[in-house]
Amino acid sequence: MLANLVLHLFILLLFAPLLLGIITKTKAWFAGRVGAPLLQTYYDLNRLWRKGFVFSRTTTWVFLLGPVVGLAVPLLAALMIPFGALPAPVSFEGDLILFVYLFGLSRFFTAAAALDTGSSFEGMGAAREVTFSCLAEPTLLFVLLVLARLSGGLSMNTLLGEHLLASWRSEAGASLTLILVCLFVVLLLECSRIPFDDPTTHLELTMIHEVMVLDHSGPAFGMILYGAALKMMVLGALLVRLAIPWDTGWWLTNSLIFLAGLSVLAVLIGVIESAMARLKLPRVPQVLVGTSLLSIFALVLVLR
Amino acid sequence: MEITNPLLLTVILINFFTLGSARLGACIRIVALQGALLALLPLAVHGFSLHSLVLFSGALLFKGVFIPLLLLRAIREVRIRREVEPVIGFVPTLILGVLMTAGAFLFADFLPLAVEHLDSLFVPTALATMFSGFLLLITRRKAITQVLGYLMLENGIFIFGVLLSEALPLMVEGGVLLDLLVGVFVMGIVMNQINREFSSINTESLTALKE
Numbered sequence: 001m002l003a004n005l006v007l008h009l010f011i012l013l014l015f016a017p018l019l020l021g022i023i024t025k026t027k028a029w030f031a032g033r034v035g036a037p038l039l040q041t042y043y044d045l046n047r048l049w050r051k052g053f054v055f056s057r058t059t060t061w062v063f064l065l066g067p068v069v070g071l072a073v074p075l076l077a078a079l080m081i082p083f084g085a086l087p088a089p090v091s092f093e094g095d096l097i098l099f100v101y102l103f104g105l106s107r108f109f110t111a112a113a114a115l116d117t118g119s120s121f122e123g124m125g126a127a128r129e130v131t132f133s134c135l136a137e138p139t140l141l142f143v144l145l146v147l148a149r150l151s152g153g154l155s156m157n158t159l160l161g162e163h164l165l166a167s168w169r170s171e172a173g174a175s176l177t178l179i180l181v182c183l184f185v186v187l188l189l190e191c192s193r194i195p196f197d198d199p200t201t202h203l204e205l206t207m208i209h210e211v212m213v214l215d216h217s218g219p220a221f222g223m224i225l226y227g228a229a230l231k232m233m234v235l236g237a238l239l240v241r242l243a244i245p246w247d248t249g250w251w252l253t254n255s256l257i258f259l260a261g262l263s264v265l266a267v268l269i270g271v272i273e274s275a276m277a278r279l280k281l282p283r284v285p286q287v288l289v290g291t292s293l294l295s296i297f298a299l300v301l302v303l304r
Numbered sequence: 305m306e307i308t309n310p311l312l313l314t315v316i317l318i319n320f321f322t323l324g325s326a327r328l329g330a331c332i333r334i335v336a337l338q339g340a341l342l343a344l345l346p347l348a349v350h351g352f353s354l355h356s357l358v359l360f361s362g363a364l365l366f367k368g369v370f371i372p373l374l375l376l377r378a379i380r381e382v383r384i385r386r387e388v389e390p391v392i393g394f395v396p397t398l399i400l401g402v403l404m405t406a407g408a409f410l411f412a413d414f415l416p417l418a419v420e421h422l423d424s425l426f427v428p429t430a431l432a433t434m435f436s437g438f439l440l441l442i443t444r445r446k447a448i449t450q451v452l453g454y455l456m457l458e459n460g461i462f463i464f465g466v467l468l469s470e471a472l473p474l475m476v477e478g479g480v481l482l483d484l485l486v487g488v489f490v491m492g493i494v495m496n497q498i499n500r501e502f503s504s505i506n507t508e509s510l511t512a513l514k515e
Contacts, residue, residue, distance in 0.1 A: 285395075286395055297402055
């Protein structure tokens, strides 16, 4: 139990920033550049951590709470989902609701921290972020409902348990494909990747997530960066487990398969970022409503 | 039966795409793909026989190649690219489409079907595709999207037809395809006429006609 917890945290904390590095490297390779080193995110985190805090005089304690909650939430959520075939250390009946709304909590505090600065620019970003993620939430819940229906349990460990392999081979394989696509779209939105948000531009009127953290600096910004990497790993773990449901029986091969799956996912995100342009802002809700409908359809398929 | 389920699901996804997309070129191509996928159905269900081969080639030629080419030519002639203002917006149409599809699945469970069709996706997909075709017909203004709706409606009927194709004579199916072709031709002529008279192909303009 304790060994399981330590291994879980070890994989999460050590490898999460690597995903961002892989994405950047893939994009650089597509553009024919050498690109930043794979470990650039670690260097960035290190650099930010050694700086001092700078706070605007208009901000209050809420401003600091944004990054802190943003870092704590993915950590907590990661304890509830299995990493590949490694079971989740913390598991209880109904934790899927907590899993979904933990992210809601972090979103609330990020938005509150952005509003706390009193800048209208950051308020605009907060409004966009909240709008889009409230449209993405039904998709995530319906996806989890499909899994709950297939597994017959209500904890993340059962949802992503051994039944997946049999489900893929049965009639439900089609629904699983559908929810895989839906989850991928949710991942792109939640991690503010390209068709929805551009993580590389600063100070641009169209950006969403990046604008909210504009006033954070030093260790606070480091926490945000690290929290974003952890969040990508947690949501990615959901996708990887769905797509690669095999259990080899040995923890080392299991974690290696999991990490390989995550790297493939990161490369896939990089390819999409290189091949697609940002969606027009009014198109984003349309896409999200579309994925919600797809996941509802997947649910109808498994309910019949 | 292994291959038919993914085929039919793709058909349903194509329905959704067509309901939610504003680009006419993409819509025509994807409906052509739907027709081509449906052409594979007789082969998948009844195996290789003369009857199913004729059905396959006929459907592929008409639904997958010939009619889409005519439609693509038509949008080039009248120079339109997108459906600008549908009667009901794209997202509401999509929601209606999904509700109808879900309804089709529920409804198909109540139908007194033959035993071998009970659990298959054939009947719900056929109903859902027909409903989507209807929806496209009534919610769009441009005559060309309405032709697409008509085409999709026929695709739904074709799925039903595949179930019966052992019992249904070839002549009847040929007649259906011919009907469709004539329909597209007539629509093409009508479209050109509307375009020449009103310099747009909004069917709304037709209601303004007086004797």
